[in-house]
Amino acid sequence: MTAPxxxxxxxxxxxxxxxxxxxxxxxxxxGFAMVVFGVLVRRPELLVLGTPLFLVSLWSFVTRPDRDPxxxxxxxxxxxxxxxxxxxxxQVQPGPGVEDVGLALMGTPHTDFEPAARAxxxxxxxxxxxxxxxxxxxxxxxxxQLGPAVLSVSGAFGGYRWAPDVVDSRPxxxxxxxxxxxxxxxxxxxxxxxxxxxxxxxxxxxxxxxxRQFRFGDRLRRVHWPVSIRTGQLHVTxxxxxxxxxxxxxxxxxxxxxxxxxxxxRSSSLDNAVRAAGAIAEHYLRTGDRVGLRVLGARxxxxxxxxxxxxxxxxxxxxLARTTASKGTVADEKRLRGxxxxxxxxxxxxxxxxxxxxxxxxxxALALSRRGIPxxxxxxxxxxLASPDLDAHLLDTVMPxxxxxxxxxxxxxxxxxxxxxxxxxxxxxxxxxxxxxSGPGTLDIVLRDLGRRSRAPRVVSR
Amino acid sequence: MSRSHLVLRALLVLSSLGLVxxxxxxxxxxxxxxxxxxxLTAWVVTRPESVLVTLLLVGHAIHWVTSAPVPQGWxxxxxxxxxSWLVLLLHLSASAAVTWPSVAPVPxxxxxxxxxxxxxxxxxxxxxxxxxxxxxxxxxxGEASMTYVALAGLTLLGGALYLVARQSPLTRR
Numbered sequence: 001m002t003a004p005x006x007x008x009x010x011x012x013x014x015x016x017x018x019x020x021x022x023x024x025x026x027x028x029x030x031g032f033a034m035v036v037f038g039v040l041v042r043r044p045e046l047l048v049l050g051t052p053l054f055l056v057s058l059w060s061f062v063t064r065p066d067r068d069p070x071x072x073x074x075x076x077x078x079x080x081x082x083x084x085x086x087x088x089x090x091q092v093q094p095g096p097g098v099e100d101v102g103l104a105l106m107g108t109p110h111t112d113f114e115p116a117a118r119a120x121x122x123x124x125x126x127x128x129x130x131x132x133x134x135x136x137x138x139x140x141x142x143x144x145q146l147g148p149a150v151l152s153v154s155g156a157f158g159g160y161r162w163a164p165d166v167v168d169s170r171p172x173x174x175x176x177x178x179x180x181x182x183x184x185x186x187x188x189x190x191x192x193x194x195x196x197x198x199x200x201x202x203x204x205x206x207x208x209x210x211x212r213q214f215r216f217g218d219r220l221r222r223v224h225w226p227v228s229i230r231t232g233q234l235h236v237t238x239x240x241x242x243x244x245x246x247x248x249x250x251x252x253x254x255x256x257x258x259x260x261x262x263x264x265x266r267s268s269s270l271d272n273a274v275r276a277a278g279a280i281a282e283h284y285l286r287t288g289d290r291v292g293l294r295v296l297g298a299r300x301x302x303x304x305x306x307x308x309x310x311x312x313x314x315x316x317x318x319x320l321a322r323t324t325a326s327k328g329t330v331a332d333e334k335r336l337r338g339x340x341x342x343x344x345x346x347x348x349x350x351x352x353x354x355x356x357x358x359x360x361x362x363x364x365a366l367a368l369s370r371r372g373i374p375x376x377x378x379x380x381x382x383x384x385l386a387s388p389d390l391d392a393h394l395l396d397t398v399m400p401x402x403x404x405x406x407x408x409x410x411x412x413x414x415x416x417x418x419x420x421x422x423x424x425x426x427x428x429x430x431x432x433x434x435x436x437x438s439g440p441g442t443l444d445i446v447l448r449d450l451g452r453r454s455r456a457p458r459v460v461s462r
Numbered sequence: 463m464s465r466s467h468l469v470l471r472a473l474l475v476l477s478s479l480g481l482v483x484x485x486x487x488x489x490x491x492x493x494x495x496x497x498x499x500x501x502l503t504a505w506v507v508t509r510p511e512s513v514l515v516t517l518l519l520v521g522h523a524i525h526w527v528t529s530a531p532v533p534q535g536w537x538x539x540x541x542x543x544x545x546s547w548l549v550l551l552l553h554l555s556a557s558a559a560v561t562w563p564s565v566a567p568v569p570x571x572x573x574x575x576x577x578x579x580x581x582x583x584x585x586x587x588x589x590x591x592x593x594x595x596x597x598x599x600x601x602x603x604g605e606a607s608m609t610y611v612a613l614a615g616l617t618l619l620g621g622a623l624y625l626v627a628r629q630s631p632l633t634r635r
Contacts, residue, residue, distance in 0.1 A: 023557035026516040030553075032620055034523055039616070044594035045533065048542050049523050051590045052550035055583045061623065100572050104563040117464075119563035123572035150563075157554065157579065158561040 011072035011089060014151065016164035018065050018097065024159035027057035060159025065097025069153055069162055073103075074169040075136065075146050079318075082177035082263040085137035088169070090151050092130040097155035097162070099124050103132035104150045110140035110262050139262025141176035141274055141321050145169060175317035176278040177263055209238045246290045246306045246345050249277045249316075252354035252361045254297035254336060256325035258382045259397045269355035272380035274320045276437045277353055281316045285309065292348075293319055296361060297326035297336045306345065333360075340364045349374050349447075355381040356434070357416065362423050369432045376446050377427065377434040381420075388414040466568040470559045471507050477551040478503040481522045484548065488541040490530025499525060510559035519549060539595040546591065547584050554580050 034050025037043070070093040077086040090103045104119035114135040122132040136146050145168065152163040211224050214234035222236040251273050258268035267275070281291045285308060292306035293316050301322050304315060326332040340360065344350060350373055352365045362377070369375045385398055390413060392406060399409040424434050433446040482499055485491045502518050526545060533539045558576060562568050 021557075021560075022511065022513065023515075023553070023560065026513075026519065026556075027553060030516055030519045030523075033520070036616060036620075043527050043532070044597075045526055045530070045542055045545075046523060048546045048587070048591045048594055049526065049549050051587045052546050052583050053519070053553055055586050056550070056553065059579070059583065099575070100561050100569075102562040102566065104566075115566070117563075117565035119566040121562040121566040121569055121572070123569035123575070125571065152561075154561045157576070158557040161561075 011074045011076075011091060012169065014071045014073050014090075014164050014167055015068070016162055017068060018155075018160045018162045020060075021154070021158055021161045023157070024057060024060050027053045027060070027157075027159070031055075031057050056157050057159070060155065060157050063097070063156045064160050065095070065155055065162070067096065069093060069095050069098045071151070071153065071162075073149065073151060073167050075172050078170055078172055080138050080172060080174045082138065082141055082174055084174075085135055086172070087133045087135050088146050088149065089131060089133045090149070090167075092124070092132075092153055094124060094126060094129060097160055098130065098153055099156060100154040100158070101130045101132045102150075102152045102154075103134065105134050105136075105147045106149070108136070108144055108146050110138065110142065110260070111144065111146065112137040112139060138172065138174040139265075140260055140271070141174050142324075143171050143173050143322050145171045173318060173321045175321045176274045204239065207240045209240050211235050212238055245284075246292065246348035247280065247284045248292045248294070248306065248344055248348050248350045249280060250350060250352045250354075250361070250364075251277050251293070251295045251320070251323065252297065252352065252358055252380075253295050253301075253323050254326045254328070254332070254358040254361065255355055257355050257357065257398055258385050267382060269357075269380045269382060269385075270323065270325055272382065272437055273353040273355075273378075274323055276378060276380065276442075277351075278317055278320055280351060282313055285313045285316070291316060294339060294342060295319070295323050296339050297332055297358070298323050299326070299332070299335065300324075303339070303342065306348070336360060344368060344371075344373050349376070351375075352377045353380050353437075355379065356420050356424055357381070359419075359423055362427050365432050366427055366430050369430060375432050377432055378442065379424075379434055379436045383436065386417065388417055463564050464567040466573070467559060467562075467564045470555045470568070471510070474510065474552060474555040474559065475503055475507050477548045477555065478506070478518060478522070481545060481548045481552070482525070484541050484545045485522075485526050485530050488526070488530040488533070488538060488545075490526065490528075492525070492529045495521065495525040495529065506556070510556040515553075515556045519553060522549065522552075533595070536595075539591070543588070543591045546587050550580060550584055550587070 031050045031053030034046045035054050038046030038048075038050060071090065073088075073090040075086050075088050080086060088103075088105055090101065092098055092101055101122040101124070102119070103122075105113065107113075107118065114137070118134055120132045120134055122130050124130045132151075138144070148166040148168045150163075151167050152161055154161050211227055212235065214223065214228075214236050218236045222238070224235045224237050227235040253270060253273075256268050256270035258271075259266050260268040260271050277293065281293065284291050288308060290306040290308045291312065293304040295301040295303075301319060301324075304312075304319055307315075326336070336358075337360070350365070350368055352361060352375065354361045354365075354377060356362055356377070356379055365375050365377050385394060390398070390410065392403075395406065395409055395413065396403060398413055401409060428434055435442055435446055479500065482491070482496050485496070499518065499521050502514060502521060506512060506515050506518050531538075533542050554576065558568070562572075
């Protein structure tokens with residue numbers, strides 16, 4: 001799948017200068033030396049052997065380019081979706097000396113190239129621009145630079161070469177391809193302006209609330225005539241207001257557990273979290289709700305305040321694409337503590353996407369729940385890793401030193417899973433629902449429970 | 463490595479080994495030089511961008527001049543013409559091998575262009591070879607002083623070409 005093409009003018013210009021090549025120097029030095037010595041020592045063999053080299057050198061020199069070529073290079077698209085492809089293109093305008101073009105790209109993680117060797121050659125026909133292109137397909141969300149590339153333009157007999165050191169390009173953002181997600185149950189306590197969720201307040205809406213006596217300001221079309229005739233007093237039908245809600249997504253990037261094979265392959269915990277967050281954001285933004293995003297533990301990823309609309313979906317996906325897993329340093333933990341001090345609006349639904357390895361994040365979910373904020377935790381740990389009996393290959397993906405100490409690593413992973421179970425049980429007992437990510441309907445049951453619970457009297461700590 | 467680059471490297475090896483064989487066919491050849499040249503060929507074929515290609519070319523020339531007798535008759539001169547073409551082939555195959563990425567196939571249009579030009583150079587060598595053969599067989603008497611004057615002129619011409627190349631606005635940077 002290739003994204004639609006954009007004009008080549010967006011490619012960045014590349015600058016360098018023509019230089020004689022070692023091959024030209026070789027032909028000049030060896031040819032000249034053979035001819036001269038052949039004449040000097042009166043050996044016609046040297047003269048004849050050196051003549052072709054001398055002629056090649058002369059040819060290259062006479063046809064040497066007198067101005068730099070116009071070259072533009074870079075990826076055709078700077079934003080892709082997972083699984084989408086683009087082309088890394090070098091376009092050389094025809095000019096003196098422009099005959100042969102070679103392009104080679106360095107490897108990029110989570111990217112497939114066509115040709116697989118990541119190198120192409122092209123020849124000028126002397127009329128149109130020469131285009132050398134390598135097709136690239138991004139398999140995983142993220143922000144990566146394709147390349148850098150090595151580019152060379154050569155003249156006659158490879159005598160002169162125009163070659164910049166390396167051609168860097170702007171990083172390409174691959175936004176996550178959101179999983180399929182839908183939720184039929186509305187958010188528990190919508191508290192916005194106009195939306196599609198039934199609020200607890202009476203107002204203009206589609207859902208029946210009750211039949212009550214007419215008050216000043218009620219619309220005549222709301223009059224319920226059967227009851228009005230039976231009772232002798234005007235009665236109207238009242239409805240619940242339809243309001244939008246706020247969904248705050250908290251993505252736990254403190255750990256990335258498991259192997260990431262890109263779109264269609266195995267997913268790590270951070271893959272699951274990012275794709276699930278994208279899916280949830282897409283669903284709620286399309287239904288007119290407001291979505292906010294915070295990536296916990298990641299450096300350089302801005303927090304997104306809640307907003308609505310298609311442009312905001314683009315912002316959410318771009319922000320998710322910039323997510324990188326924390327390195328677990330002290331600075332990262334300090335940053336996490338700062339990120340956990342955020343504001344949550346009244347009536348907002350908080351969705352925490354975490355592999356539940358970091359106790360701080362689960363503790364934060366618990367604290368929010370105690371404040372009376374509806375919180376749902378989505379467990380993003382890949383299901384195959386949630387087993388205490390991992391085989392050596394899987395153990396290697398969760399414990400870095402597993403190949404050196406397999407028994408100790410397995411034991412450590414079991415202990416970590418026990419702690420995780422304990423913390424999750426504690427959270428559940430405190431009223432925080434934890435569900436594994438399973439695509440459509442993941443949140444339906446817990447949202448229904450949260451809706452019931454929100455209508456019941458409760459004690460909250462503020 | 464692409465198939466076309468394998469062919470280029472095969473041409474490099476064949477031309478180098480062919481030069482060694484031609485020296486023997488021309489009645490010369492010494493193991494003292496032939497063996498290092500074969501070993502150098504094996505090295506150069508893996509590193510065609512290396513400066514050792516120059517050494518290989520010069521080595522072949524030295525091998526020929528030091529071991530083979532001055533050509534006598536048309537057979538000897540024919541070996542020499544073939545030798546000059548093999549020198550051209552060796553140089554061009556090494557140059558072509560570094561002009562494009564080795565893992566990418568060489569465009570056919572480029573191969574045709576290089577082949578056409580190589581043919582022109584090979585043909586342009588023939589008059590020089592013919593003049594050399596004719597003048598040698600006729601044993602023309604020459605003026606030693608005039609030879610040195612010609613050499614000096616050639617040196618001056620080479621120096622002038624070098625200076626022009628250095629002062630060219632594109633090669634100055």
